[in-house]
Amino acid sequence: MTLKKTLTIAGSDTSGGAGIQADLKTFQEHGTYGMTALTVVVTMDPANNWNHNVYSLPVDVLKAQIKTALSTGVDAIKTGMLSTEEVIKTAGNAIAESGLNHVVIDPVMVCKGEDEVLNPGNVGAMIEYLLPKAEIVTPNLFEAGQLAGIKTPKTIDDMKAAAEKIHSRGARNVVVKGGKQLQHDKAADLFYDGKTFTLLEGEKAETHYNHGAGCTFAAAITANLANGLEVKEAVIEAKKFVSAAIANGWKLNEYVGPVMHGAKNKFGAPEITLTEV
DSSP states (O other), rough: EEEEEEEEEEEEEEEEESSHHHHHHHHHHHOOOEEEEEEEEEEEEEETTTTEEEEEEEEHHHHHHHHHHHOOSEEEEEEEEOHHHHHHHHHHHHHHHHHHOEEEEOOSSSSOOOSSSTTTTTTHHHHHOOOOOEEEEEOBHHHHHHHHSOOOOSSSSHHHHHHHHHHHTOOSOOEOOTTTTTSSEEEEEEOSSOOOOOEEEEEOOOOSBTHHHHHHHHHHHHHHHHTOOOHHHHHHHHHHHHHHHHHOOOSSSOOOOOTTTTTTHHHOOOEEEEEEE
C-alpha cells in the first residue's frame, strides 16, 4: 500500500486540540501519511487561567525539518502558525522550491483565546510570500479582514469583498470561514474560485467545544487535495468533516474543549447545502 504524503508546517499545541496535533489526527482520518515541520511550541499556564506562551524554534531547525519531509516526495502542504516574518519567508521559499501545486495556507494570526496578532509584520509577509503560492487560503473573519486590508467582515457581502481582494493578491482559491461572529443564521463559509462565490451552510452546533476547528478544516482540505479531489470538492468534504468534529466536541478541562477529529468517520456527516451567491 502507498499512502499520499501530507506535510504541515505549523506550531505544536501542547493541549493536543489544534496545531500539528490536529493536523496529524485529521491526516490520519483521511488515510494520508502526515509529516510535520514545527515552527513553535505553544503551552498553556494552568496557574494563570491557561494563558498561552509561544516558544519559537530556530529557523535553521525549521529548514532542516522541511528539507527532511520534502525529500520523501510530499503530495500536499499546509501551513499553520508561522510566528515571524523570517519563518513565513522560509516557508514560502521552501514551498516555491518544492514545485508543489497542492498548497493550503491557513493564515493563523493569533492563538485561540488571545486577541493579539503574533507579529504585526506577519500580515504583509503572508501577502508577499504565501498568498501567491496558495492553491487555497482559509482565513477566518479576522484573518480575512487583515489579508484584504479591510474591516473584519460581518456579513456575506463583506466576506465576498474580502475574498475578492485576497484572490487579487495571488491566492487561486479562497474560503472565508464564517464562524460565530458572522451575522447569519447558519454556520456559513464562503468559497471563491475567482469567478463564482459558493456559500456552504450547515446547522450551527450548540457547543463551545470548538478548539482546533480551523486547523482541522485546513488539514482536511489538504488531505482531500492529496487524495485527488478538486479544490471545491475538497472544501465541501472538509466542511462536512469539521462540522461533524465540532458537533461532537468535548470538554478537555475548564478552559477548553477540542473538536472530535474522528466524528465524521464514526458517526457520519451532517448535511451541507451549497448556494451560489
